[in-house]
Amino acid sequence: MSDGGGAQESDAVGLLRALIREACVNDGRPDSGQEIRSVRVLQRFLAPAVAAGRIETQVLESAPGRASLIARVRGTDPSAPSLGLLGHLDVVPVDPEGWTRNPFGGDLIDGEIWGRGAVDMLYLTAAFAAVLRETALAPERPRGDLVLLAVADEEAGGEYGIHWLVREHPDAMRVSEALSESGGMRMGAHVAIEVAEKGSAGRRLVIRGKPGHASIPYGAASAAYRVGEVLQRLGEVAPAAQPSELWDAFVAARIGDPALAERLRDPVSIDAALPHLGGIAGYAHAVSRITLSPTVLRAGMTHNVIPAVGTIDLDIRTLPGTSDADVDQLLAAVLGPLIDEVEIQHLRGWAATASSAREPLFAAIERAVGAVAGAPVVPIMAAGGSDARVLRELGIPAYGFGLLGPDWTYERYREGVHGNDERIDVESVELSLAALRLIVAERVGGLVVE
Numbered sequence: 001m002s003d004g005g006g007a008q009e010s011d012a013v014g015l016l017r018a019l020i021r022e023a024c025v026n027d028g029r030p031d032s033g034q035e036i037r038s039v040r041v042l043q044r045f046l047a048p049a050v051a052a053g054r055i056e057t058q059v060l061e062s063a064p065g066r067a068s069l070i071a072r073v074r075g076t077d078p079s080a081p082s083l084g085l086l087g088h089l090d091v092v093p094v095d096p097e098g099w100t101r102n103p104f105g106g107d108l109i110d111g112e113i114w115g116r117g118a119v120d121m122l123y124l125t126a127a128f129a130a131v132l133r134e135t136a137l138a139p140e141r142p143r144g145d146l147v148l149l150a151v152a153d154e155e156a157g158g159e160y161g162i163h164w165l166v167r168e169h170p171d172a173m174r175v176s177e178a179l180s181e182s183g184g185m186r187m188g189a190h191v192a193i194e195v196a197e198k199g200s201a202g203r204r205l206v207i208r209g210k211p212g213h214a215s216i217p218y219g220a221a222s223a224a225y226r227v228g229e230v231l232q233r234l235g236e237v238a239p240a241a242q243p244s245e246l247w248d249a250f251v252a253a254r255i256g257d258p259a260l261a262e263r264l265r266d267p268v269s270i271d272a273a274l275p276h277l278g279g280i281a282g283y284a285h286a287v288s289r290i291t292l293s294p295t296v297l298r299a300g301m302t303h304n305v306i307p308a309v310g311t312i313d314l315d316i317r318t319l320p321g322t323s324d325a326d327v328d329q330l331l332a333a334v335l336g337p338l339i340d341e342v343e344i345q346h347l348r349g350w351a352a353t354a355s356s357a358r359e360p361l362f363a364a365i366e367r368a369v370g371a372v373a374g375a376p377v378v379p380i381m382a383a384g385g386s387d388a389r390v391l392r393e394l395g396i397p398a399y400g401f402g403l404l405g406p407d408w409t410y411e412r413y414r415e416g417v418h419g420n421d422e423r424i425d426v427e428s429v430e431l432s433l434a435a436l437r438l439i440v441a442e443r444v445g446g447l448v449v450e
């Protein structure tokens with residue numbers, strides 16, 4: 001343990017360390033997570049404001065121990081915006097072998113807080129709770145509601161968290177706009193704020209052959225070979241890039257070389273230009289098109305029987321506006337002449353979501369980031385998903401927020417999330433909190449920020 005150089009530890013940093021130590025690890029099993037422990041930590045943190053009658057809290061449990069905390073500071077004007085601060089409490093598992101420190105120690109060493117969830121996303125959940133408490137205890141009541149939505153089960157898809165909450169407790173969850181995770185990294189001179197997330201449209205390709213005994217293969221048509229043919233085709237024919245407004249914004253913010261930027265904006269030359277992007281090439285590839293990855297292959301039951309049927313599961317990630325029919329049409333184009341040999345089944349999925357960057361909340365983020373970091377904001381699309389999409393599906397503008405220090409490139413952020421030795425610097429926590437105060441003051445009031 002260290003005191004980080006003797007500096008006074010802020011409320012948000014202390015809370016972050018406490019949340020890390022609760023180790024609400026979510027491995028996807030219904031009884032994992034046990035977020036009730038971190039809910040208790042938040043209740044203790046908010047207790048002075050609750051005792052003063054300034055915050056209404058609800059603990060909502062979807063299953064034993066799978067608790068979420070909703071804490072609402074009521075505004076004076078029902079027509080004012082109500083700002084939701086959506087933070088999850090669960091974290092993904094660790095491989096302790098890969099860590100140089102206790103992943104659940106919450107150590108503060110040389111200005112960095114160590115532990116699973118430090119970046120994804122307990123630092124923000126802690127900052128959200130800190131700004132909520134400040135607002136509740138401020139002399140003046142806010143105009144609009146400020147609501148902390150500290151939820152369970154984000155890392156496993158939110159069935160015990162956000163999905164259950166919006167289904168069972170829509171009144172508790174009621175907000176008109178929201179901030180959540182996956183923002184604040186630097187893209188060139190800009191700070192990235194997430195406005196959109198790709199969707200998922202899983203498909204299973206079922207491929208049939210003619211079975212036979214493996215000792216006499218003559219006359220059989222093994223589904224295994226046909227799976228191989230389809231796989232080869234999938235490897236050779238990939239969906240084309242579809243540059244969008246968000247893509248152009250990304251290129252303008254991140255690519256300094258004008259010639260390279262020009263090639264990236266052109267759907268014909270984009271793929272040849274990707275290798276010049278270094279560590280961000282994978283992200284750039286993912287957000288400029290629908291991607292398609294074979295993941296699970298199945299054929300055959302027994303060593304000595306030629307399989308009659310094989311399947312290929314495809315992880316397909318869509319863009320805002322992509323329909324189910326579009327995905328099937330794209331698959332038909334990719335498979336070409338092989339389409340007649342394949343039956344396409346739909347697996348679980350969800351649509352891509354996007355919030356407009358022309359909403360007042362986005363403008364408030366731009367002003368706050370400009371004031372605190374002196375940097376412009378670039379709206380970006382995330383390749384993966386988060387709970388924010390559930391709010392977007394309800395028509396609520398929701399942005400992936402954060403304001404990380406100047407050394408936090410997108411690549412560094414990606415490495416920090418779910419990786420070994422996950423840690424965040426105090427500076428990033430304080431920058432995020434400073435910007436958050438300005439956003440809250442502008443959107444719902446109450447706080448006076450000098």
Ligand SMILES: [Zn+2]
Nearest residue numbers: 120121154181
């Ligand atoms: Zn997260």
